[in-house]
Amino acid sequence: MSRRILFGLAASVAMTCAQADTLSLKVLGQPAGSGLIQQQKEQPFFENFAKHSGLDATVQYLPVDVAGIPDTDALRVLQGGLFDIVSIRGSQASRDEPILLGFDLVGLNASFEEGKRHTDAFFDTVDQRLQSNFNTKLLGVWPAGPQVIFCKPEVTGLKDLAGLKIRVGDQSVANFVAGFGATGVPMPFGEVQQALARGVVECAITGPASANSGGWPEATTTVLPLALQLAINGYGINLKTWNSLSDEDKAKLQGAIDTLVADIWSYSEELYEDALRCNTGDAACQHGTLYKLKLQPVADADLAIVKEALTAKSLPVWAEQCNAVNPSCESDWNATVGAQLK
Structure with missing residues (x-):
């Protein structure tokens, strides 16, 4: 075998090894x-x-x-x-x-x-x-950030969600809004803006920055900055x-x-913080598009309802669901996250 062929084979092997690494x-x-x-x-x-x-x-x-x-x-x-x-x-x-x-x-x-x-x-x-x-x-x-409520009809608090269809991210939120007579509707993020515009849902939950990027303020009037999740x-x-x-x-x-x-x-x-400013037309907005949503003040009573929801509804409902597929789920949570709450 010639030196040229040997050299070519050696170079090929070296290149293959380099690519493999x-x-x-x-x-x-x-x-x-x-x-x-x-x-x-x-x-x-x-x-x-x-x-x-x-x-x-x-x-x-x-x-x-x-x-x-x-x-x-x-x-x-x-x-x-x-x-x-x-x-x-x-x-x-x-x-x-x-x-x-x-x-x-x-x-x-x-x-x-x-x-x-x-x-x-x-x-x-x-x-x-x-x-x-x-x-x-x-x-x-x-x-992604605190998940707050954007609505096409003007709402003043949780009591106004009764009878509305609300886009939610998971079953925990669906169970929560059901307590106010609302219907939670799971929906991919990319479909929400049109669903709001067409009235398929009247409200939707996400972070202010994501809502801004997705153009949700174009199809809504009010944001209720009540953080349900992160x-x-x-x-x-x-x-x-x-x-x-x-x-x-x-x-x-x-x-x-x-x-x-x-x-x-x-x-x-x-x-x-910046997206809240952008969505409500504050000129201090730096990273997003300026819109003119009404920023609805959050009542202390609604803050208390969300806080109480953990032990009253979201934890027991989730624990039952999770324990069904993982018997140690609730006890593991109580030993870790639950210990942080005491």
Whole structure:
């Protein structure tokens, strides 16, 4: 065999080895229309993943709506290995694994500080459950921001929700609004603006920044800034992908995600205040589109109702649902999150 052929074979083998050493990841992200967290934090992070992580890696990043995959299928996508990393929308994915709702029951997280404390307490429990049941390691969780009520008819408080159809993110909120005679309607985020405009629903619940990005103020008149949840989302990685990494690479990947998650916690709080200004026409708006919604003051009585909802309704209803598929669910929650409430 000639030296030229030998050299060519050696070069080919070297190139193949180099390509094999490069980590290739497929990442399924938040919906492209969901707002600035996806646009300004998540997508840039994954598109520059090698820089942020220090890993020799390439990433194919697709928002879930661009990929044409229902956001309710996040855990199934991870379990099957269709994507290596998925930005899990907690409320939607809870339909497959109700333990996720334990991060963010109605009435649990009245502030970002409470949300951080409660998610930290419950994190390992959820991670173990996802590893054993969905072939998924939980890498981190973060809040989209306080979930408030946008309505087409003018409302002054919770009592005015009677008889209205309200877009909700999960069953916990559906149960809560049902207590006021309203009907909770699950609906993908991208369909909500038109549903409001056409009267399919009269109200809808999301964070102010997401509502601004989705154009909800064009089809509504009033925002009631009564925080029901923080909309806890997270990042999961397929266990086969995770276990294929060296300990050093695992540390680099986890460290990069930790930095992203911490950044989103801070950014989410910043966006919440600014988006309220944008949605209500305050010229101090910096990041969104100016609209002219009426900002309805929140009554102390409504604040008390949301707080009481945790023990009166959302926790017992969720516990029954979660215990049905995971007998230790409620006791695990009480030993972790519940211990933070005492």
